[in-house]
Structures are given as structure tokens and as C-alpha cells.
Amino acid sequence: MKVILISGSARTGSVNRKLAEVAAGIVRELGSEAVVLEPDELRMPLFDQDLEEAEGMPARAKVVKQKLVEADALVFCSPEYNSSVTPLLKNLIDWCSRTESDDEPALAAYRGKVAGLLAASPGGLGGLRGLVHLRSILGNIGVHVVPKQFALSGAFDAFDDDGNLKDPKQLDQVKAVVEQTVTTAKALAG
Numbered sequence: 797m798k799v800i801l802i803s804g805s806a807r808t809g810s811v812n813r814k815l816a817e818v819a820a821g822i823v824r825e826l827g828s829e830a831v832v833l834e835p836d837e838l839r840m841p842l843f844d845q846d847l848e849e850a851e852g853m854p855a856r857a858k859v860v861k862q863k864l865v866e867a868d869a870l871v872f873c874s875p876e877y878n879s880s881v882t883p884l885l886k887n888l889i890d891w892c893s894r895t896e897s898d899d900e901p902a903l904a905a906y907r908g909k910v911a912g913l914l915a916a917s918p919g920g921l922g923g924l925r926g927l928v929h930l931r932s933i934l935g936n937i938g939v940h941v942v943p944k945q946f947a948l949s950g951a952f953d954a955f956d957d958d959g960n961l962k963d964p965k966q967l968d969q970v971k972a973v974v975e976q977t978v979t980t981a982k983a984l985a986g
Contacts, residue, residue, distance in 0.1 A: 797828035800867040804874035804885035806835035811916040811951035812873040814959050819871050822974040843890040857891035864892055864905035869981035873914045876926030893937055907938035912977030913945040922947030942976045
């Protein structure tokens, strides 16, 4: 079982990146492979069909898309920008949704995948409003999004110096999402 973890932020010190690392540790504890996308992998030109037609899919998008194609499950750790997903995350989703050849199935990076949703924000809702949009986007492109999700509020103070969550109850909620994601992916894989 291979799980790709995607932070919706490439910012240095991102709390969503920290949350992705915590979730990756849980994936590994469950006996599965965890790959956290690096911040540089998230940085792609703004999706534009004219650019795609003139230059093709950017090399970075091809690499990330292949990682998604090979994954059994995805875990998104999404910041909330103006009550929605970040442009960086939406752009990654859009580029990786593109078909590169006539023999490639549509939405190969997403269709039939299982995803879990996490968010971290310094605000009181922890990014919860953005997860509503992310759930909708992923569902519309064929991803089975598990029901459990977790939004970490007060995220700037939630991690210790080693990147661990300080509150065991919050860690339990992250574990619940990750476990449901991995368990569902295994069940669907048969």
C-alpha cells in the first residue's frame, strides 16, 4: 500500500507540511509506504490550456502525476485561503488531471483512488471551510473521499520543536483519518 501525502502549502515552516509529516508517520506505523511531496514538487506554472498545447505538461507535473498514478491512497493537508483551497493545491490537482495521450484513461491520477482530508490553520476552524471545497473537487474527479476528516485549529502552537503534535487527542483524530483512508484503500483494492 502506497500513500502520497500532499500539503497545500510550499511555504517554509508550513503547519500543513508538519501535519503531512505526522500523518506519514502514522501511515508507516500501519505498515504502508508513505511519500510526502516536497515543496518544490508543488510549484508548477499556472494551469493554462494554451501553455499545455504549446509546451505540453510541465516536467514537474509529469513527475507528480506519475506518483499519484502509482499511489493506492492520498492524504491532503490543506490550508484554507479565503474559505477555500490554496491556488497551489488547486493548480496541482488541475495539472495532474490532464491526459497526456489517447491511450491513457481519463483522470488516471485520481479515478478510483481513496483520499483522506486534513487541514491546519492558526484560526479557530482549523481550515475546515476549505475542506468542503476540496471534498467536492476530489469527488467530482472520481476520488473516494473517506468520511472522517480533521481540521487542526491554533496550528502555530500545536506542534513541538520536533514537529510532533502536542495534544494526544489531536493526534488521535489524525490517526482516525489516516486509518480510515488506508483501511478503505485496502478494502477497495480487494
